[in-house]
Amino acid sequence: MAGHTLRFRKKVMPRTFADLSAMVFMSFAIPAVYWFEVYIVAPTVYNQTLNFLHTILGTYIVLNIIGNFVAIIVVDTSTQGLLLPAQVPQGWHVCANCEGTAPPRSRHCPTCNMCIMKKEHHCVFTGCCVGLANHRFFYMFLFLMWGSTLYCSFLNACFIWPYVGGFNAWACVRLLLPGVWLLWEPSLATLYAFLFSINVIGCLFMSVLIYYYTRLLLSNITTHENNTNARKAQKYNHGRSHNIKVSLGERWYLTWIFPTLASPLPYDGLDWTPRTTPSTRPKTK
Numbered sequence: 203m204a205g206h207t208l209r210f211r212k213k214v215m216p217r218t219f220a221d222l223s224a225m226v227f228m229s230f231a232i233p234a235v236y237w238f239e240v241y242i243v244a245p246t247v248y249n250q251t252l253n254f255l256h257t258i259l260g261t262y263i264v265l266n267i268i269g270n271f272v273a274i275i276v277v278d279t280s281t282q283g284l285l286l287p288a289q290v291p292q293g294w295h296v297c298a299n300c301e302g303t304a305p306p307r308s309r310h311c312p313t314c315n316m317c318i319m320k321k322e323h324h325c326v327f328t329g330c331c332v333g334l335a336n337h338r339f340f341y342m343f344l345f346l347m348w349g350s351t352l353y354c355s356f357l358n359a360c361f362i363w364p365y366v367g368g369f370n371a372w373a374c375v376r377l378l379l380p381g382v383w384l385l386w387e388p389s390l391a392t393l394y395a396f397l398f399s400i401n402v403i404g405c406l407f408m409s410v411l412i413y414y415y416t417r418l419l420l421s422n423i424t425t426h427e428n429n430t431n432a433r434k435a436q437k438y439n440h441g442r443s444h445n446i447k448v449s450l451g452e453r454w455y456l457t458w459i460f461p462t463l464a465s466p467l468p469y470d471g472l473d474w475t476p477r478t479t480p481s482t483r484p485k486t487k
Contacts, residue, residue: 207470208335209278216329217313224326228271236264238397239354243361263350269461270343274325279333280316281308284472293474305472307438308333309426319471322418323425334471337449341415342457348412351405358398419449438474 216222244256286303290296297304297317304310309321311331320334332340418428422445427435439445446454451465 209283210276211278211330214275214330217315218329221313221326221329225275225329228327232264232267232271235354235401236260239357243354243357247357247360263346266458266460267343267346267350270339270346271328273339273461274328274332274336274343275330277336277339279320279331279335279337279471280314280318281305281471282316286472306474307424307427308471320424320469321426334467334469337419338451338454338457338465338467339461341419341449342461344408344412344415345458348405348408351401351408354401355398355405358401362394362398420445422448444468 216225240257240260244253244260248256281300281304286305287294288303290303293306294303295306296302297308297310299310299312299315300317304317305319307320308317310317311321311324313324314331318331318333320337322332322337322340324331325340328340330336418425420442421436422438422440423432423435427438438448447468450457451467453463453465456463457465
């Protein structure tokens with residue numbers, strides 16, 4: 203069984219206005235939050251030494267996040283350009299839109315207008331689909347974003363309390379209704395409270411996503427398979443250790459370091475025959 207070799211998309215621009223708007227928002231939001239945390243929040247909360255360490259770590263994390271974000275977009279996870287059989291092999295199906303055969307676990311994306319291998323979902327923030335080849339980058343992007351927003355929520359809480367008058371009922375109301383407060387009492391403190399609330403909302407959103415996609419990753423099930431026939435999709439579940447490698451690659455334990463670090467996938471997206479494990483390997487005399 204051959205592993206998967208990375209291919210790159212020739213056209214990376216989003217096909218819809220909604221996708222383009224979401225991608226532009228993320229492209230500006232990530233650097234903006236980095237600037238705010240490194241140059242506004244950290245110097246106020248930390249001393250000089252801790253602030254220096256925070257800047258180094260923050261720069262590394264934001265470059266890692268941007269790297270995974272770009273990798274999701276540029277890595278091709280479709281069936282286009284692949285030599286597919288004219289006849290329909292067992293387990294395959296015919297895609298009426300592509301007018302050709304499609305491998306197991308692939309689905310046609312009406313937005314991308316192509317079949318995606320092991321399609322997870324179409325991501326509006328990247329303007330492309332998440333599938334077999336770029337699932338690793340999507341998950342690491344999500345994981346790093348979740349960890350960053352969790353840390354920033356704590357850091358921003360330490361930063362914002364003096365501006366809202368300490369921990370009291372009125373301060374909590376201000377933080378819970380930052381938009382109203384910004385219109386009623388426009389000031390720098392109000393803007394900081396608004397940014398703090400956006401960060402907390404982002405942290406809660408990322409927490410839900412990381413829980414959902416981690417559960418699917420550990421079971422080797424896609425969103426579509428989970429929503430339509432999760433019991434049937436259990437045939438792809440061969441244990442957590444194997445399932446993690448299907449999405450993150452053989453060197454899954456190193457994928458958090460940086461997206462350029464190689465981690466070959468065990469499947470090519472065409473053949474989903476499970477690997478022979480020591481427990482299932484035929485005994486020889």
